[in-house]
Amino acid sequence: MAGVFGSGTRPARHARRLIGAAAILGVAAQAIPPATAKETAALPPSADAVWCGYDDPAWMREEDIHASDLGRTVQCPEPASAQTLPVELVLPMPCHRRMVFRKVPVLQDNILDYPVARLGMVTEPVDKAVLSTLVTAASSEAGGSAATGKEGIRQDAGMSMSMAALANQTANGAWTAPIGGGFTDPVSDKAGMERVYYIGKYEVTAPQYAAFAPGGAVDCDASVAAAGSGPGKVPAANEISWLDAASFAEAYSLWLLKENAKKIAKDGIPLLPYEQSAAGFLRLPTEAEWEFAARGGIADQATQNSLMPQTAKDIAATPDNLVNRVEEDDDGRLLFMVGRKMPNLLGLYDVVGNVEEIVLDLFRPVGPGMMGGQPGGFLTRGGNSRDQDQYSSPAVGARTEKAFYTDGEVTRDTAVGFRLVLSAQFFVNDRRGESWTEGATSWVRSGQLAQARLAAARMPEDVPGGARQADADRQLAELQAQVDNLQTRAMAAGQEIERLNADNAAYQTRIEALRDDLARRTAADAEDPAAAAAAGAQLARLQTAQEQAQMDIARLQMELQAERAASGDRAAAADAANRLQGELDRARAEARRLQTALQAQLAQLAADRDQIRQENDRLRMALADAQEVVDRRVGLDRQLTRLQADFRQAQAENAEITGNLGVARQHLAAASAEARRGARDVRQERVRSAMLTVSAINMTERMIRSAAALADRARGNLAGLPAAERATAEASLAEIARRIDILETTNTAQFRFYLGTVLSLGRGATEDVTAAVAAIRADLAAQGIVVLEQALALVERHLGVALQAGGAVPETVTRGWRDDITAVGRI
CATH class of the missing domain: 3.90.1580 (paralog of FGE (formylglycine-generating enzyme))
Known part of the structure; x- marks a missing residue:
């Protein structure tokens, strides 16, 4: 009440200037989103609103980070139906x-x-020698051998490590x-x-x-x-x-x-x-x-x-x-x-x-x-x-x-x-x-x-996965047939190699014989030109034969190398046949691994699909939030229009109150004019003026306190508006605050008038005030003027105090009057 009468502090005046915001933002209070996860930390952990913070903490922490980046609050997700077997x-x-x-x-x-x-x-296998040592040591300890002694076994660090490795292999x-x-x-x-x-x-x-x-x-x-x-x-x-x-x-x-x-x-x-x-x-x-x-x-x-x-x-x-x-x-x-x-x-x-x-x-x-x-x-x-x-x-x-x-x-x-x-x-x-x-x-x-x-x-072809097994069996049969063919060819190649080796040896013997014959003939016919010519021709033929023999040898060597290479291929084929079953086993294991990996990938895809759905849901929620902001702005505009209408009505009521004050002053002037008719009539008019004044003060006080209640609800919501809307609201608030100050000034003047009336009644009045008030009450009721019972009782008491004080009312009594009017204003 101190602020109403002009003695409030600066924060109190600032609060009064936010009264209008209550009317602007009151409707939006229900549309404000719930508090963030950090703000709800003090809530009981059993609350439904924050279940994910306690029962799905990793999801909550990640969503809280994303929500903070987007300026949104975290909403615990709605559980999916169990009948769909969700991820x-x-x-x-x-x-x-x-x-x-x-x-x-x-x-x-x-x-x-x-x-x-x-x-x-x-696990890494334990060496056989170490295992044998452990067997011997264990047998000795069980038999109480003095040679190995229990203490000696326990103090052997290497033995302890081997025992731990063996236990690890058995457990893991x-x-x-x-x-x-x-x-x-x-x-x-x-x-x-x-x-x-x-x-x-x-x-x-x-x-x-x-x-x-x-x-x-x-x-x-x-x-x-x-x-x-x-x-x-x-x-x-x-x-x-x-x-x-x-x-x-x-x-x-x-x-x-x-x-x-x-x-x-x-x-x-x-x-x-x-x-x-x-x-x-x-x-x-x-x-x-x-x-x-x-x-x-x-x-x-x-x-x-x-x-x-x-x-x-x-x-x-x-x-x-x-x-x-x-x-x-x-x-x-x-x-x-x-x-x-x-x-x-x-x-x-x-x-x-x-x-x-x-x-x-x-x-x-x-x-x-x-x-x-x-x-x-x-x-x-x-x-x-x-x-x-x-x-x-x-x-x-x-x-x-x-x-x-x-x-x-x-x-x-x-x-x-x-x-x-x-x-x-x-x-x-x-x-x-x-x-x-x-x-x-x-x-x-x-x-x-x-x-x-x-x-x-069923036959393997009919069993799920049997087609792969049948293909593997066919490949094995084909490889076996190739191995048999290679073995047959290897036997024939061996025989051909032996023949070629024999032919090569025969060629070598023939060449050596021709060389020896050529040397003998050259020595015998050295002095005979015809013989020399014949020998030269024979030598040329021998050289030609030798070259042909060398070519045959080279060809045979190449064929021999080819056959040896073929023999190596046959050996490799035999090794491949021996490894075939192992390869098939590994292929089957790989197929199992790929199948399992595919399952994991499919599971990951399903999880990604659910995540995309969740993102879509969040986008729909964001669109809904945007629409809610638009609707909220429309509602604020409507509320502002209603507020302006309310203030026009308040101005009309203020004019009515001012009129009442004018009537009261007219009554007071009439009372002064009629002073010649007696002091009793003057006091009655002043009491009536005091009653009208306290009634006006009461009405104005209740209106201001109603606005204050709206301000309390709107004060926290003003900061959540976008910048443009907040600027519009603050401009409206400045105008509304100015009008409220006018109301406060008027109310203060009314209170001073009330005090003056009461004090004037206290000067020189010695008769019973109760009887006067009762008569005035009847007079007001006859004229259709309704005054609160609390206001009448208040005037009665203040008149009594003023009469007893003879007009000299202390400051403590004045403060008491203000408190009384404040109490009446709350009713």
Whole structure:
């Protein structure tokens, strides 16, 4: 109220000048977008509006960066329908939580044909001599030999390293396993069939795990308490036993199945993906499912020895990009934050490092060529960020055996967590009609099984993939025929070489004989010219024969070299035949690898397609936002027009109030003129003027406070307008503020008039004021003038104070009057 009467501070006056903005921007208040992720950090982590900040933190962080660049706010995405088997599946949880899963596609020829994944790591074999030494040392220690002594074995660093390498080969060696999915993709256009399963995008987080108390009861308070320090900073659940993880999967599955039944009853569409009439359920992943997904959906010979998973082309598969570091809270507890590094090719985070992840299988040793038969403790995969030594550093093929019980207690390691798989049972029933309930035995699954069995009984040409096998068999037969032909030709060539060698030797003997005969004849006929001529002719013939013989020798040598080369070709052909089966085996393995790589590429294409769809959705949202801005501007123009009309009405009301003041002054003048008729009539007129004045003050005060309320709502919205619109609004505000100042000045004058009237009544008035006020009240009611009861009571009290003071009213009493009028103005 101090500002109304001219004694307010500069901020108060500035606030009054924003009163008009409330009317301009009041309608736009409901169209303002929600706060950004950073502004909502203080909200309860169970709020639906920010679920992605806690349950999909990597997506939230990336979208927050893009949104900041575009000047937009982040909206958590709407989950896709589970019935379409989307690349990313979002399932609800209690306490407004969500859990995000990623699709793992597996291409199969039929329901019983499973691709074989090459898993584990190709470890360096331990030398046989070292193995023999270890056998001897172990036998000696077991027998208590004094020659080798226990202390001597433990102190041998080389022996310890060999023992560690042998244990690493047994735990983390190479192995193979078939891979299959639980759901049949209905939109797959690939040859054969695509079967899929879903695995958690992140490790189960602390708030997700805390949502279910021991026994399966929902505990939202614990979930909120475990949510971390805000969106994007969510730790993984740790200190988990195998039984804890299995119990959580059971509790969550039961909760989902109940919610699934409610959704079917409500709108006829399930919450979970279905395989015929069998709804999906949650469990721990098998070891093969976990590693196949962790590797990025590619598990062939070429990638088997990779320590890191397969990643997208623009992400280097290095520990710096994929392995999260461990943090500590204020109490020194280890925190393993999820989603802080880059994902693998399937979009999974923290499959290497962070916490070790429990799988469904029990640990079994890796033997030569196959898994061992003895199951041991429970098994964790991927390693953790806390261990960095040679044989326990995080790796996609790392396997660790954990004891179920340690020192009489359930084992709960600080660096052990888990993630879940969504799958379905194998034998399913048909749906009953169009519903999602079970019917008779599934004809669909029976048909799939019959097709698989029939394929196994067909000729190779009829089996899916059999054409490639038949081509390979034909090539093998052709190569075998070529080998037989080469062997026959080799025998004939050997015989021809022997003949040519004999002919060459005969030519050499003949040439030597001719040379000797020529020498003898030359010596005998040296003095006979005719004989010399004949000898010369004979010599020429011999030289010609010799040249011909040399040419024949050269030709024979060339033929011999050609035959030797042909013999080498035959040997190479024989070697090629011996290597043929190995080449075929490698070709088949390469075909498998290419098939798996194609699956991963198709999965990446599907992910890119979903990303394009999301971008299109964001563009549509941007267009909607732009249209909303246009609509908002139209609404602001309309609101401004209404505001101007309201102020014209306010001016009219102010004129009416001014008229009332004029009437009051006329009454006062009449009272002065009638002073001769008695002091009583004068006081009545002054009391009536005081009442009209306080009523006018009350009306004006309420109007100004109403405008102030609008200003409070509009003050935060003015900054969100574009620059041009903000300038227009500020110009309107300046004019409106000027008019409000006029109202304030008028109101101040009215208050001073009221004080003067009351003080004038207090001078020389000694009779009972209550009776006078009652008479004036009746007079005003008879004239149709309505005055607030609070204003009448206020005048009565102030008249009493003025009468008692005899006109000398202290400043403290004056402030009290102002406070009283302020209180009446709020009514």
